Amino acid sequence: MESPVKKGFLRLEIQKTTWEVPEQYTALKAVGSGAYGTVCSAIDQQTKEKVAIKKLYRPFQSLIHAKRAYRELRLLRHIQHDNVICLLNVFTPDFSLEKFQTFYMVMPFVAxxxxxxxxxxxxxxxxxxxxxxxxxxxxxxxxxxxxxxxxxxxxxxxxxxxxxxxxxxxxxxxxxxxxxxxxxxxxxxxxxxxxxxxxxxxxxxxxxxxxxxxxxxxxxxxxxxxxxxxxxxxxxxxxxxxxxxxxxxxxxxxxxxxxxxxxxxxxxxxxxxxxxxxxxxxxxxxxxxxxxxxxxxxxxxxxxxxxEPDSPPYDDSFESMELDVGEWSSLIHMEIMTFDPSNPSATAM
The missing domain is CATH 1.10.510.10 (Transferase(Phosphotransferase) domain 1)
Incomplete structure (x- = not known):
């Protein structure tokens, strides 16, 4: 019996991987995959723009992966720069922090x-x-x-x-x-x-x-x-x-x-x-x-x-934090829950 899908989300099978994304993203196509995850292109129905959605592969399988996932999310949130890819959205199909296993990051698609x-x-x-x-x-x-x-x-x-x-x-x-x-x-x-x-x-x-x-x-x-x-x-x-x-x-x-x-x-x-x-x-x-x-x-x-903007200093004090996987996971979950697409750099920290 398949688990329920979060309200407003769709479940798709893409190259043997299950993707669960909000309904605003349509026409998903796999465009690449690496050691860390898979990327699909999609159309954001709210803006009609083409976006890239990245699904990290098992971000909480180890301490290194969890911290790396947090680092990537924090960096992408921090950046507000014309010459750098920024974060348009971040979401999880998981219902609660207890069940939190996966998350997706949405960025502009560049050809x-x-x-x-x-x-x-x-x-x-x-x-x-x-x-x-x-x-x-x-x-x-x-x-x-x-x-x-x-x-x-x-x-x-x-x-x-x-x-x-x-x-x-x-x-x-x-x-x-x-x-x-x-x-x-x-x-x-x-x-x-x-x-x-x-x-x-x-x-x-x-x-x-x-x-x-x-x-x-x-x-x-x-x-x-x-x-x-x-x-x-x-x-x-x-x-x-x-x-x-x-x-x-x-x-x-x-x-x-x-x-x-x-x-x-x-x-x-x-x-x-x-x-x-x-x-x-x-x-x-x-x-x-x-x-x-x-x-x-x-x-x-x-x-x-x-x-030529000098960007505001990036707070990387988390680099020296000694946390366990669960703690990194809840930090990421908090970042996702507080993400505001109109102000991506306002971080929960």
Whole structure:
């Protein structure tokens, strides 16, 4: 005997998974799935807009999953930014906190990701500058995982550096290594937001040249391709490496001098070369920040300090909380019960 469906909800079977969603969402179609859950596109009958609904796969199966689910929900609620995917709605078909097992998050649907666009057509210089400007604007306080672009060339950052996942979790998809900064690949030191500026530099170079900048076959090959351009780490950087093994490994490499970026990118204009030069620095402490990037001459056409929001500080004090699965679950339940679509960032905390 099947359990009852909550009033105003529909039950559907999608790719062997049961979905229970409010009746306002119609025409559900599976568009992708990963280690964490499944995403469907749908039409929101209230706004007639296309949305993406994400169902997390067993969010409370372990402490790690529960905290990760809470983190994702909190981050999405916090973000109010043109260049970042925001939360339109969050709901659960479960009747009570005692029965609370599943929840769904609704976000705007964005058609294509940047990788796909780069593969299918050459971007004009002006579009590249515009996309990159939006990327930095969204990066001022975020970690990019995925970048999406709509018909008007508006870029959105989709899913944040929550995704510092292990390679295996990335469903065998290793290409992300190509955009990772060396300190992340090799765990050289505590990383900061500057890892995103490295990724952004790789993405910019690829948009302009149409070629992946550092297409390593494996981590070591990746490092070789990077050092071939950046030169081997100076002693100032070696001293910062926390791992002795990393330090002695890097010290044992043949010394290479930093390449002149004008020669690495002969076809690029001066400003683009200079910008890449400031982002693709081995030492994360010397890498340019998103804020500095925005005022770089390469982006002067779009730069407008007035319209580049510093978002309100995100309260991540929960990161240090030692709670059990049930407590994370009730925090999420409270967030869902207090969610107001007209004011998504007003959190229950």
């Amino acid at each position: 294509e990701d940047l990788g796909h666009i780069m593969k299918t057509r050459r971007l004009t210089d002006r579009i590249i500058v515009y996309l990159f400007y939006q990327l930095l604007r969204g990066l001022k306080d975020l970690k990019p995982g995925n970048l999406a672009v709509n018909e008007n060339c508006e870029l959105k950052i989709l899913d944040f550096g929550l995704a510092r996942h292990a390679e295996s979790e990335m469903t065998g998809y290793v290409v992300t290594r190509w955009y990772r900064s060396p300190e992340i690949i090799f765990n050289w030191m505590h990383y900061s937001q500057s890892v995103d500026l490295w990724s952004a530099g790789c993405i910019l170079a690829e948009m302009i040249t149409g070629q992946v900048l550092f297409p390593g076959n494996d981590s070591i090959d990746q490092l070789m391709k990077i050092l071939h351009v950046t030169g081997t780490p100076p002693s100032s950087l070696l001293q910062k490496m926390q791992s002795k093994d990393a330090r002695s490994y890097v010290q044992g490499l043949p010394i290479q001098k930093k390449k002149n970026f004008k020669e690495v990118f002969p076809s690029l204009d001066v400003h683009a070369v200079d910008l890449l030069d400031s982002m693709l620095l081995l030492d994360p402490d010397t890498r340019m920040t998103a804020k500095e990037g925005l005022s770089h001459p390469y982006l002067s056409e779009f730069h407008d300090p007035e319209s």
